[in-house]
Every structure is written in structure tokens, then in C-alpha cells.
Amino acid sequence: MSLCVFGTVFLWDGVPLAAPSPDGGSTFTCSAPYVHDGDNINCRGIRRGRLYGIDAPEMPGACRPGRRCTPGDPYASRDHLRSLVAGDNVRCEQLETDHYGRAILQCWSGSINLSCAQVNAGHAVKRYGWLRCGDAS
Template sequence: MTQPAQAQALRGTAVAVDGDSLEVGGTRIRLFGIDAPEFDQTCKRNGETWSCGKSAKDQLAALVAGQEIECQGQGVDQYGRVLAVCWAGRDELNEAVVTQGWAVAYRDFSDAYIPAETRAKASRLGIWSSTFALPSAYRLSKLEPAPAPVPESLARPMVKAQPPTWTGGCAIKGNRNRRGQWIYHLPGMPYYDRTRAEEMFCTEAQAQAAGYRRAIVQ
């Protein structure tokens, strides 16, 4: 029986949702530290297009078929999925998927699977036998265009931007992404340096008062 997600430990039979996601007893799990092609993503091999995202899911399904899966949670992502390292018996699934060439190491969150990726790439296994877009780049390409500007009369109240500083002052970046989410990033967070600040805040309280939520860090 699957334990509550809050316990951060889950056990049970699993169903593959895509190449790096499982469902265990009704709980969605995202395999931590790896990134597989999206289910609808395609790759090219010898000039031919093939459904590498579907193949990645099929490979994960084969790894978990008939097995009792044990997962140790590392947190929860923005979609409510438990981020976890999972095992089928003695085999760690996260590493196995990368080793077989069906996912890349997700460097934004972990360096643990870079050696496995290097070996799979050298042996041209799985997606490494093809040309492909990194899954993260593919997801960005699928985002809808930014929405039209909101009329000033309907716009949310704004806190005046403060000049950035790295000396303990106003260094919190507020950003409105293409999904319409209002998120703030603190110095040291994974996406801080890549985030384009639309507003700067001195404190988290200021950012929250302006309608932003803190970025989820895994």
C-alpha cells in the first residue's frame, strides 16, 4: 500500500506515465535528476523521424512491469508530483533510464547522473543514436506566446521596482512567465541568474504583497 506523499516514502506497483514519470498507488512521481523526452516529442535517426518520447515511456514501463517499486521523495514539483529516487529491487530506476539512453541528466537539479549520461552517449544508446532537442528546450518551444498586455485599468497593483544590489539590498527578482505565473527568485536559486527581472524587491514580504509567489526549488 502506498504511504502518504507527505511521508516522502512510497511503495507499490507502478505505471509509467511518460519516460520519467510514474504513478504509484494514485500518486504521481517525477524521477528526480533526470529528463526524458516528452511523450509527444520526436527525434531523427538516419533521416527518419521516430517517436522517441513514446519509446522512452515504453522503456520505463518495461523496467517497472511486475515489480514492487520503492521511492524516496526529494520534494514536490510545481505540478504537485513527488520528486523521487525510485528502485525496482536493487536497480535504481533514475540511473537505469539514463544508462539505457532514454533520458538525460537534468543538470539544473542534480549532477548525479552525468556519468551515466556520458556512457550512454558514448555508446549511442537510446536517444543518443539520434539527433534531438533537449526535453527542457522542447518544452520551452511548446509554450504559448505571451498573452496580450492587460489594460491599465485592469492591471494588478505594482510595487515600484528597486535597483538591484548584491550587498544585502534589493536583489529579489520578480518575473511573470509565459504561463501567466508571478514568481520571485532569491539570489542563489537555480534560475536566478537566467531570470529577467521585471521588478526588484528588498524583502520576500514586498514580493508577496505585489502578488508574486516564491519559486519552487528542488
């Protein structure tokens, strides 16, 4: 049995079922990604999007009025994500597209799940999905 939440289908045990990206391929390699904040990644010329299942502190002035934004240091969050992707190719899979039209990406640097690494380091919180990290990033 499955459950549909925010346009994504999940198994009851919480494991997401990845849908192919709109261009027909769901996995791609991102060389030298640009990181603006702690939960977004920009693969120049390929795709940009939000990391799946997390919310990081907003950069100054980016928290919309009326929104409860994630507390914490946005610069530390951004810098941690930058350190995770520095000098490495990042492998991403587009899981879905959010209601703003942004790609929702599950990304890894080597064997490190970037969403889990941000949460485990205290630079983001689990939100907007059923992110399962376990003990390791």
C-alpha cells in the same frame, strides 16, 4: 556547507539530502505503477510524480511552445521505463515537490535506480538535479 538549488539542499559533493514527504513519511512502495512517459510514474492511490534528476523525451504534443525539449523517441523511453517496473514492486522516496506541485521521486525496482537506468540506456538526460549514477544503474 550546503547549497540550495530549486528548493533542494545538497552537500557540496553533490549528494542530495532527502527531505521527508509532506505526509511525514518519505519512503513508500508502489505496486504495479502506471508509466505514461519516460520520466513519470503513477503509484495508483498513493502518489504520482516525476523521477528525480532526469528529463525524457516528451510524448507528441506535450512539448510546450518555447521549451527546449529532450530529443529522442518518447515511446522507446516510456517502454523502457515500463519494462523496468513490470511485475515488480517499486520503492520510492519523495525528495521534494516541484513548482507545479508534483512530487519529485527517487525510485528503485529491486536495486535498480530508475532515473539512472533511464539515463544509462539513453532514454533520458540528467537535468533538474545532481543525479549521481556511477557505473551501475
